[in-house]
Amino acid sequence: MKITFPHMGNLYIALKAIFEELGVGVIPPPKCNKRTLELGTRYSPELMCMPFKITVGNYIESIENGADTLFMWGGCDVCRIGFYNTLQKDILKDLGYDIQMICVEPFESIQQIKNFLKKLKMVSGENNYLKFLTIFIKGIKLLNQVDEFEDLVNKIRPRQIIKGEVDKLYTKFEGEIKNVKGYKETLNIIKQNKEKLKKIEIDNNKDVLKIGIVGEIYTVVEPFINLELIKKLGDMGVEVHRSVTSSEFINEQIDFVPFIHSSKKEVHRAASPYLDTEVGGHARNTIGNTVLYSEKNFDGVIHLLPLTCMPEIVAQSILFTVEKEKNIPILKLVLDEMTGEAGYLTRIEAFVDLLKRRRESIFNEKMLSRS
Amino acid sequence: MKKCYLGVDVGSVSTNVVVMDSDENIVDTLYIRTQGKPIQAVKDGLKEIESRLDKDVEILGLGTTGSGRQLASVMLGADVVKNEITAHGIAALKCVPDVNTIIEIGGQDSKIILLRNGIIHDFAMNTVCAAGTGSFLDRQAERLNIPIQEFGSLALKSKAPVRIAGRCAVFAESDMIHKQQLGHNEEDIINGLCEALVRNYLNNLGKGKDIRAPIIFQGGVSANEGIKRAFEKILEQEIIVPKYADVMGAIGACLLAKDEVSKTGKTNFLGLDVAASDFSVKSFECENCPNMCEVVEFYRDDELVARWGDKCGRWSDVKVLSKEKLA
Incomplete structure (x- = not known):
């Protein structure tokens, strides 16, 4: 089984690590690009919102790279996104792709988290709920770490003395993330880059x-x-x-x-x-x-x-x-x-x-x- | 020697050039059609202006604005590259210092700019639809076989109002055809179109905005008296159309250039004879990552002067480096 998920900014960093911890093969979609958009708009309802279209494009590009299981979040209270997975499953079936869709509902209660862990069990074939719970917590931690890193990027970018330095570091960071596996390695990369980021020369007095x-x-x-x-x-x-x-x-x-x-x-x-x-x-x-x-x-x-x-x-x-x-x-x-x-x-x-x-x-x- | 500043506004429909002297008097203005060829339009505009100017004029600085502002800046060497909203605001403040509202309708877009106490307070631009803009009027004038220059004066002759739907260009067009077939007068229909455009503008851009007098109306469409009257009728306010209403963006660019040059004490302007240079563009798709950016390479007399279009800066930053090395 090869699992994939749609892109949403830096979310893939945490998701990739979680699935790797579960011992599942992960195929993250290529970074969103013009082709993603083209594929997405071709196969989505015209009046649908952009996130839907891009997600469809993400799936197709991942399936082309060998993914057979799609991970998605949904639920009926948020907005149209609750309905994404149902519609997307149909669209992909009509296109002739043989795929399985795993959808997670919003975590409103302990019960929902349990359901999520059950779904993780389906994916990994493991039985130990305690292990699932630790992985879940690790995932949350990674997510918070990545966003903290990103916030720091946004703080330093306007103050950097040499223009482009922050973005150079960020591009390198993305490359490094691609090559690491699991929670520990990913967390290390984030931490290392955070330190490097702090060393970038900035103008503290800039208005x-x-x-x-x-x-x-x-x-x-x-x-x-x-x-x-x-x-x-x-x-x-x-x-x-x-x-x-x-x-x-x-x-x-x-x-x-x-x-x-x-x-x-x-x-x-x-x-x-x-x-x-x-x-x-x-x-x-x-x-x-x-x-x-x-x-x-x-x-x-x-x-x-x-x-x-x-x-x-x-x-x-x-x-x-x-x-x-x-x-x-x-x-x-x-x-x-x-x-x-x-x-x-x-x-x-x-x-x-x-x-x-x-x-x-x-x-x-x-x-x-x-x- | 007369010391002057140059402002170039490269818009989607027109390219405007203004020459202003150091006392901020307008020496000369030029309005030509861009016709989808901004490079040619800038070259032609500059040549034309050069031939019209006295020989003893010295250009101290250049500002560019409009959607082609970056392009014009690379071609000519600008001291200031400014978005058209700020440029229009600066120019309007020069004409009417206590202006509170600017209505600007150009070829492809329309804007509303609100000012309070001499600074820009709020603005809005039309989003995805061109129904309230000059190109819509252009197209309807063509359909009626009337030169666009006469459109406004014909509208003023109208005696009986004809209402035309203004929500969308497609609706307006079919509504207009319907009214034509009913046998309405041409001038009444033209007046109806002007009012439809104004309604559309106010519903889209003016929504929720406090439109206070003094109100300035500028941009290419302000030459149309029918539209001006429609605004006055609906807003129940006097609308001021300044003398150089069609080239206000370029005037703003001039003023900003003067300001900038007074700060830096030097200019990047390459001189009026740069118009004789040969400009060419090559483009390629970068295959370094999934973004597949379309990178544009810009050549002046076979010398690569700039690259743009990439997201990551791997191509556009190279230019900066080589420039530094040359210096």
């Missing part, structure tokens, strides 16, 4: 803008779909913070487990004056995190969503009010198949210009009121 990213999780964490937005902002000298990440997503679900922490409560509290119920997807987080960013004195917020994403459209109409009341500029970017970057670059550059001027004027006002 950097801070932008928070909110929105639909896939568009936030997958650089292919957001046209490398975070890297582009970093190169413009902006420190970027992502509010939704794979690790936060999992932590929010399982924070009833004693050693797991998430910012769910805080986010829900912040969102409550505007939206105090789930409307699917990450809409509630989008609102809550925008409020939190304004409280933490971020210069601005960028709201990302794939075209036709219902939860984020709801969030978007509420954000108008948040923008006004909390006095924080918000730029909305809708992402779809278009890979022409000019239009996006114009918007991003103009937004960064706007934030710079805004910060200067706030600074000047303060100076005036003091004198």
